[in-house]
Amino acid sequence: MTLARTADLIAAARRRGRGVAAFNVITLEQAEAVVAAAEQAGRGLILQVSQNAIRFRRGFAPLLAACCELARAATQPVALHADHIDDPELAGALLARAEELGLGSLMFDASTLPYEQNLAATARVAAAGHRLGLWVEGELGEVGGKDGAHAPGVRTDPDDAVAFVASTGVDGLAVAVGSSHAMLERTATLDLDLIAVLDAVVPVPLVLHGSSGVPDEVLDAAVGAGIRKVNIGTALAIAGTARLRQELADRPKAVDPRRYLDGVREATAATAVHLLGVVA
Template sequence: MPLTPTGDLVTRADRHRSAVVAFNVVTLEHVEAVLAGAEAAGTPVVLQVSENAVRFRRGHVLPLARAAAAAAECATVPVALHLDHVRSDHLLRQAPDAGFSSVMYDASRLPYADNLAATRAAADWAHSHGLWIEAELGEIGGKDGEPPRDPHAPGARTDPAEARAFVADSGVDALAVAVGSAHAMTARTATLDHDLIARLDAALDVPLVLHGSSGVREDELAAAVARGVAKVNVGTALNQAMTGAVRRHLAAHPEAVDCRTYLTAGREAMTREVTSILAGFSRA
């Protein structure tokens, strides 16, 4: 079926007090695994291509974006295409022609005033080109190999009053908030601040987004969704599943040279991970 706008999926989830899961994809195997898992679970899904993934693809966004869109059109569930963690204005401006309906513009590394100014400019441009836009306020941490900041440190978490002003002044459509998770976690040990999530939900009139969800247990995610999170981002969990399966296959078959054999093992492992994650949300 045709691609579905990200904003439609997230807004619908927010209205029904549920969440849509957004999976970061790096290879076509990631894309195929996410779609197979979504079909097995019978649920909509978002395919996310990050600026880091574009960098890995030698700086070209179109090959992976167009492959993802073509695969999504064969899916039997609604699928959206989202450009994630964009810091480059040049990449932002490629989003519409590459088929993305939404973008997460990340100026969170900047001081508040600079973050706001950059995000306001990005939101104005995005809206003028039909894009739904997400931003980030607070320090989620863990991107680009940086050590995650202590989520309990003063100033690390998103302040509801500051978030209300930021959303109003920037004009963004959704806000990624720092509530105790971190990017690139390989163990599900994060403890979320559910009271803060509820206060952020009450303060804002846009959906909340949770980044770094690979490090959050199923019960913690369910509680976060119940308190207002409408978009949940997952990336590292897929890479763990794929890498582990490839390692096991090559250890068991040291003679293997056909990449299709171990990539199949990796794709199947990611499909199982996606199905399990989505099933967890359906049980919530």
């Protein structure tokens, strides 16, 4: 299976009236688990590496290169996405090496800037991405919980969303409809009516961030209302960390990471398989 294009996966999901699960990964084990989940579930997905993960890894090439190799070897279509990039210099560096790294898409997040600055910055990145054939995501309404910069009560205004897409040329729009990043419990309540309104008036696919905090039935309903790309990260970390604690407690003398990371990878994959069943 060749490396998939984000645009193709989302277009196919749109035709089905379902979504594409987009998993944020930080470690190689998480990336391996997500690809294994795609194969177990028989569904395509998006592997995402965020700006925060890039900084943690001290460079974007190692993890993205590994994700690219995993995607190329996968038996199900897997696309690569650079997520929540708010540094224009990093966006430029990623675009310059997009083909080498196998990137199919990039999300440029200027949502904390004043509206006009967000428009201008996002439009520049979208134009540059389009010249390379990339699918580019933008964000208008802020999504709660991200580094204290976003207010959970913010909601995307439909008229503003239509104008934003027209002015920036983005291919997908991350909307604020009630979810919040980094939630440890699945208690988020989404504005399903707003999602339906946005889906009716916005000409590009809608993206839900902070999906780990959304219960299965609400997540399913959000996809039914029009969400087409579903970002998931914290749920993988919760599953993997719980398994790691269990593995280390069961093996107090373990020093070889293979002895406990295999279980972490297994638990992470199981969570991804479950969420693929909800979203796709």
